[in-house]
Amino acid sequence: MSATDVITPSKLKPMPVSQPVELAPKPSLIGLTREEMAAALREKGVADKQIKMRVSQLWNWIYVRGVSDFDAMANVSKDMREMLKTHFTIARPEIVEEQVSNDGTRKWLLRYPPRGAGRPVEVETVYIPEEGRGTLCISSQVGCSLTCSFCHTGTQRLVRNLTAEEILSQLLLARDRLGDFPDREAPQGTVMPAxxxxxxxxxxxxxxxxxxxxxxxKTALLIASDGDGLSLSKRRITLSTSGVVPEIYRTGDEIGVMLAISLHAVRDDLRDMLVPINKKYPLKELMDACRAYPGLSNARRITFEYVMLKGVNDSLEDAKGLIQLLKGVPAKINLIPFNPWPGTNYQCSDWEQIEKFADFINSAGYASPIRTPRGRDILAACGQLKSESERMRKTERLAFEAMMIANHGED
Known part of the structure; x- marks a missing residue:
């Protein structure tokens, strides 16, 4: 499969003016806590003495076996399955488009049904296969309100938050597509850990x-790390924030996953421009929250993400400032070569400069891997995600791909 191969099961058609408004979709059992699921079943007439057993059955079928059809639940009575089908759903979002990069990265454009009076919305989810592991990059909102100047996603206005169901369903769908549930096989040609x-x-x-x-x-990640379901270790779940300081404290106390900070600058004046939320929560407040994050140690470090922008934040003075800023924080610094997108005014730092920057940080005792760009050819790399309603036309995408080949070669 080539870098530009696209799987397109369907396309959204314009709705005629005369067409009636769609009925609200059935509520999903995905993303409910056990207590919420019990309440939903009780409301539909399930006897109290059966509730605990039924919740346990459903939890196992949804999160361990990965079924998306109530009829597949073999140990659930036919009457119970009929009731579930009548009132609930466990369906996955629609795959509008699936793209596969020449490095094995996969990107899904997913469409969710309307909520309330809203319209269908779309988000992108990316799977990155690596030696010994596979990482899924999950979206939490449709669009973004932060307007970070170097980020493609930040140029799309915020439409709405995703629900816990919509966040979790990205993980369930990826596991479906990759054959990562019991008795499933991955699509032919899928690149993934052996x-x-x-x-x-x-x-x-x-x-x-x-x-x-x-x-x-919070709800989605606690379900993802539940030991009787999806069972992902909290040390294998990383939440990245641009610096919403009050919620960093809550994340440590209430979720307990690994923390990443989208940093990108070591001075308030520059960070105000690159990451405008810094005007509300400046670097001192951000670093205080990082130092207070529970469980910090060399084995539980905070990751600081630092995109390398030519002539903007890539000098050795910036590297020295970074070391001073992180003093006393168990940290790893991910250096991210800037991933271009149509219309950006930024350029990626020269590779030689990135290596000098990394060497300086390494010599100060901090791990500073240079992140290998993945999925650039399908706009799946860091900072490139954007949903279909805001995406490039095909002609623009082909021009962008031609530019990428010219700048970086076909490899």
């Missing part, structure tokens, strides 16, 4: 600011 789980790690680094959707993100 052993173990196909989705071994998840990162809340897709579209949106996770901590501006705290409650839904």
């Amino acid at each position: 052993e173990g789980r196909k989705v071994s790690n998840i990162v809340m680094m897709g579209m949106g600011e996770p901590l501006y959707n705290f409650d839904s993100v």
Whole structure:
């Protein structure tokens, strides 16, 4: 499969003016806590003495077996299955488009049904296969309100938060598509780890600011790490924030996953421009919250993400400032070569400069891996995600791909 191969099961058609408004979709059992699921079943007439057993059955079928059809629940009575089908759903979102990069990265454009009086919405989710692990990059919002100047997603206005169901369903769908549930096979030609789980790690680094959707993100991640279900270790779940300081404290206390900070600058004046939320929560407040994050140690470090922008934040003075800023914080610094997108005014730092920057930080005792760009050819790399309603036309995308080949070669 080539870098530009696209799987397009369907396209959204314009709705005629005369067409009646669609009925609200059935509520989903995905994303409910056990207590919420019990209440939903009780409301539909399930006897109290059966509630605990039924919740346990459903939890196992949804999150361990990964079924998306109530009829597949073999140990649930036919009458119970009929009731569930009548009142609830466990369906996945629609796959509008699936793209596969030449490096094996997969990107799904997913469409969710309307909520209330709203319209269908779309988000992008990315799977990155690596040696020994596979990482799924999950979105938490449709669009983004932060307007970080170097980020493609930030040019799309915020439409709405995703629900816990919509966040979790990205993980369930990826595991479906990759053959990562029992008795499933991956699609032919899928590139993924040779052993173990196909989705071994998840990162809340897709579209949106996770901590501006705290409650839904919390519910989704606690379900993802539940030992009787999806059972992902909290050390394999990373939440990335641009610096919503009050919710950083809550994340440590209430969720307990690994923390990543979208940093990108070591001075308030520059960060105000690159990451405008810094005007509300400046660097001192951000670093105080990081130092207070529970469980910090060399084994539980905070990751600081730092995109390398030519002539903007890539000098050795910036590297020295970074070391001073992080003093006393167990940290890893991910250096991210800037991933271009149509219309951007930024350029990626020269590779030689990135290496000098990394060497300086390494010599100060901090791990500073240079992140290998993945999925650039399908706009799946860091900072490139944007949903279909805001995406490029095909001619623009082909021109962008031609530019990428010219600048970086076909490899």
